[in-house]
Amino acid sequence: MSGVEIGIGQRPRTPTQIAVKLLWTGVWLAYLSAPVSDLLHGGHSDGVRVLGVVGLVAFVAWYFTLIFRTGRGETNGLVFGSLAVLAAQSSVLALTLGREWLVLFVYVSVASGAALPSRYARLTVPAVCVLMTVVALSVPEGDEYLASLLLPSLLAGFSMIGVRALIRTTIELREARATVAQLAANEERLRLARDLHDLLGHSLSLITLKSELAGRMLPDHPERAAEQVADIENVSRQALADVREAVTGYRRPRLPGELAGARVALSAAGITVRLPEEPDLTEVASETESALAWALREAVTNVVRHSGAHRCVVELVRRQTLEGPVLELSVEDDGSGADGGPGTGLTGMRERLEKVGGTLETGGARPGFRLVARVPLDQGAVGSGA
Numbered sequence: 001m002s003g004v005e006i007g008i009g010q011r012p013r014t015p016t017q018i019a020v021k022l023l024w025t026g027v028w029l030a031y032l033s034a035p036v037s038d039l040l041h042g043g044h045s046d047g048v049r050v051l052g053v054v055g056l057v058a059f060v061a062w063y064f065t066l067i068f069r070t071g072r073g074e075t076n077g078l079v080f081g082s083l084a085v086l087a088a089q090s091s092v093l094a095l096t097l098g099r100e101w102l103v104l105f106v107y108v109s110v111a112s113g114a115a116l117p118s119r120y121a122r123l124t125v126p127a128v129c130v131l132m133t134v135v136a137l138s139v140p141e142g143d144e145y146l147a148s149l150l151l152p153s154l155l156a157g158f159s160m161i162g163v164r165a166l167i168r169t170t171i172e173l174r175e176a177r178a179t180v181a182q183l184a185a186n187e188e189r190l191r192l193a194r195d196l197h198d199l200l201g202h203s204l205s206l207i208t209l210k211s212e213l214a215g216r217m218l219p220d221h222p223e224r225a226a227e228q229v230a231d232i233e234n235v236s237r238q239a240l241a242d243v244r245e246a247v248t249g250y251r252r253p254r255l256p257g258e259l260a261g262a263r264v265a266l267s268a269a270g271i272t273v274r275l276p277e278e279p280d281l282t283e284v285a286s287e288t289e290s291a292l293a294w295a296l297r298e299a300v301t302n303v304v305r306h307s308g309a310h311r312c313v314v315e316l317v318r319r320q321t322l323e324g325p326v327l328e329l330s331v332e333d334d335g336s337g338a339d340g341g342p343g344t345g346l347t348g349m350r351e352r353l354e355k356v357g358g359t360l361e362t363g364g365a366r367p368g369f370r371l372v373a374r375v376p377l378d379q380g381a382v383g384s385g386a
Contacts, residue, residue, distance in 0.1 A: 028110075029060065031103055035093075038100040052097055059089045059104060066111050079115045083124065086111060087131060094135050099142045102149055105132035109153045113160025121164075125157030196243065203239035207232050253293035255281060259314070262300040266312050269304045271333075276316040284327065288375045291352045292316075292329050295360070295373040298345045299331040302371075307335025309368060318377065325377045334368040349373070 038044075039052045066082045090104035105128055112124040129150055136142035136149075214228035259275055266273040281289055296314070303312050312333040319328050350360045358375035 034100040055093050099145045102145050106153045109157035113157040118161050121161045255293045258293045258296045272311045274313045288356050291356045295349050298349045299371045303333045307333050309333035309335030326374045329373045332370040
């Protein structure tokens, strides 16, 4: 199933996703072994067996239709009607064929919890159990089966209600995170716009003023005009340096952002990833963090493009060495070990680390490839995670 992903709370859209959901849902049909065994060994006539098979197939088909249609925006009335059909089928089959068919009510309870909003499902799940109790007391020896089916029916139905609530919360959390990320990006754009305005507004105004002044001085006072031109050159150079500094700060990568990006990139490539917990970098110099962030980005890019790996582990820990505390980033995969080949950006990575006094180590792992980037720390702590 590598590379197959069905989002939580989302309908399957491709044949592969449909097959995966069908397989996952079909596993639970194993509990229908009791009705099937009753058809084969219950001593029914051939006609009754045929009707029982038709009824069971119709029940399963209707059950799957209801489960797969969940989330497509049907009205509650249509869902209620579908559940009523399932409940009627269960009642008729149990009353006519015997106690073994009471297990069908468990599937009705599951479908109720999966297909209805929780405010309705909290009522329909107990209602299904009440109906099962009534039917069980109406069939021979049904009360003996009731004790073993009543609790599973309740638990299965309310478990599906809880799963749907969890799905809804997860979706809302993802949307909230996306909104926060968008707001952060907008705020960063506004910050850059403010910085550029503050940096260039005064400088460009001064350049314009001195240019006009130099133009007026040029015919009669070329020496003084030359002084103004020299001032214009100095102001423009300083403005260019300020802009470069501002843009460098704007483009400087951060480790939390690169860790999040690594998860997205590796997961999209079908690579199982294990990342550290979000580190505490409040006391880590921005240049040090930026160097490690660049190293992480380049390492993840190499894993995705060149390694052919199925698993990647990223660790971020603080270690005490003879030279002092260091912050260590390691990226290890189980691929072909081709990460260290030419043209993978390791030279640029090593140069960035050396600028902050760091080191880079690369080498083969069993199996795969391992990259370790270390930078010195005077103080600060970094949370590590498995």
